Amino acid sequence: MFLEKINSVSDLKKMAPDELGDLAREIRNYIIDVISVNGGHLASSLGVVDLTIALHYTMDTPRDRIIWDVGHQTYAHKILTGRRKDFATVRKHGGISGFPKRKESVYDTYDVGHSSTSLSLALGEAVARDLAGKKHKVVAVIGDGSLTGGMAMEALNQIGHIDNDLIIILNDNEHSISKNVGALSRLLTKMITGSLYNRLRRRSMAIIKKIPVVGMGLYTFIYRFFMNFKGMITPGQFFEDLGIRYFGPVDGHNIGLLNEVLHGIKEIESGPKIIHVITQKGRGYVPAERDPARFHGIGRFDRATGVALGGGSNPSYSEIVGRTLAHIARKDRRIVAVTAAMKLGTGLFEFEKKSPDRFFDVGIAEQHAITFSAAMASAGFKPFVSIYSTFLQRAVDQLIHDVGIMNLPVRLCIDRAGVVGDDGETHHGVFDIALLRNVPNFVFIAPSNATELRDAIYFAAGYDRGPIAIRYPRGGARSPVAVEESGPIELGRSKPLVKGSDVAILALGDMVDIALRCSELLAVKGVSAAVVNIFSIKPLDLAGLGRIISRTRAFVTIENAMVSGGVGESIVAAIPARNREKCLFNAGFPDEFVAHGRVDELFRDYGLDAAALCDRILKALKKSAK
Ligand SMILES: Cc1ncc(C[n+]2csc(CCOP(=O)(O)OP(=O)(O)O)c2C)c(N)n1
16 A cells, blocks of 8 residues: 555655556545545546656656646645545535645645636746746646636747746646537647657557567657657647647656656756646546546545435426526527536536537637627527536626627526535635626526526527526526426516515525525514515616515515625615615625535525524614614
8 A cells, every 4th residue: 555655745756666556546546435425526636646646756846836727636636745634525614625725735836726727827937937036847737628718828829929938738638528629629639649740659659569578768768759750740730839849649647658758848948848648537437437527526426336326306407497498499599509618517418419500519718608699699699608607707808898788688597606515715606796787788687496497598588688697506406397488587576475574584596495494483483574585686676675675674685695796785775775774784605705515504604594594683683673
């Protein structure tokens, strides 16, 4: 057993090169053990175990800076950098994060979770190093999926221009979450399979391997020979033309070879270099190798079979959106669906199956997805763009500049709105209301259950007057719903659900359920609480909400979002002063980043579950009565 002796990177460096393969196997087993219980980003992390070992083995970390893109693939990195035992708590409430976190370790160079930032960070680091006259190495590790993101392209443009010493590892497993898409992905595949250089190299390597008693020495020598000649027949001409020296493709599961290549590259002190490393997503766990998309981000599963555990039988909100859209798009040929590399997560796979000609996966390109959709809306089509709330943050300017100003009827499905749980700070979708509420022309609604969500999709399909945004949380619906519309929704209408005279709880989206439970708890305490489903963030139902507030002694608002800039604040600002004074508090998330943990744990922490809300209301009522 090697792993149990690894408490720091220096323990790794003490190991003999021929022991590293066994260490990689042990790390993979440990990752599979933990993630089968905790859930997490399994396939991506398994794919880079060998690369991670080679990086820490050859580089002088943490002085040399390794910058991971997205950061979902850093489980081996965490295990090797002093967090072997803590890894058992990964993604758990109070445990270590599933993503790099500076406060956890000096080896975690940046807090990340969104894609395509590593090249900008690495270039900034390299420039700062050179200005300060320092000498360490800067290494960015970016996947082929993340390379499709606009930020990565913007960084490449500058990297090739200003020529600082910088190492880019392109971790190419031909997958984003699903199979990678787009022209760049095709180009990378061509680099691996198509070139004369590679055909020659592969044939020679195969012949050498057949010669008995040939050690790594000759293999590496021939490999280097081909590296030197690649200038004439290089597969990475694209990068070379950008001014970035290309090396590879390199087998990302051959630790000896990776060590050789990294040692060699370290010696080249000038200019940016890219090493094209080929890895297999899910490597070492057969169910993940067979279905890397399902094991990209997975909940608990049975280790022996790979079968998912837990999870209800009802469809998720994402699936309801996907199914409903697929259903209505069969009759309405103007409907198109757009995703930014998240067709599984956003439930659009069924749409793709049924209407492939009107389904567009644009890659990890949220900004482009919005502007692309704006033009289709302008041309008379009905684009539904489904993006997680957290990733939509990337496209705020496109929503204002390309959609809002021209009042184009883009239909925005804001998935995973509110806290998302175990992925934590970088992934909670708590900013969308504050970011979008102020954009003129937008209509913005938050259904509180699956039926309302389905009906909202029908409504959006028929709504041509301007942009409409629909926000809904992560997770499963409480009941199965048919795809047929049950009745048209009314824009700008809130929905009174429970009558009461002491306090009104004005609740948004998934908080409506919590408000209902809270009103029951309050009833036990002798407090009569009305409950209203706010439903329409914009336009607000000022008349309806005002009527309810006028009839109660006090009111509170509750939303699964930031309080500042949220719907509660907007209600308080818009109602007459005599009603405003009745507001006990606006519940939601305060001015801080919310850590990871199960959603129910986070609600409890922030006083947003039914019991905590009940306590808060009782206390506030008592205080206001004094
Ligand atoms: C801006 C943004 N959009 C979407 C995502 C969701 N996401 C997480 S990992 C991933 C795929 C990344 O693919 P790649 O870089 O090739 O890494 P791999 O998982 O294949 O190792 C996506 C789309 C994200 N993290 N950030």
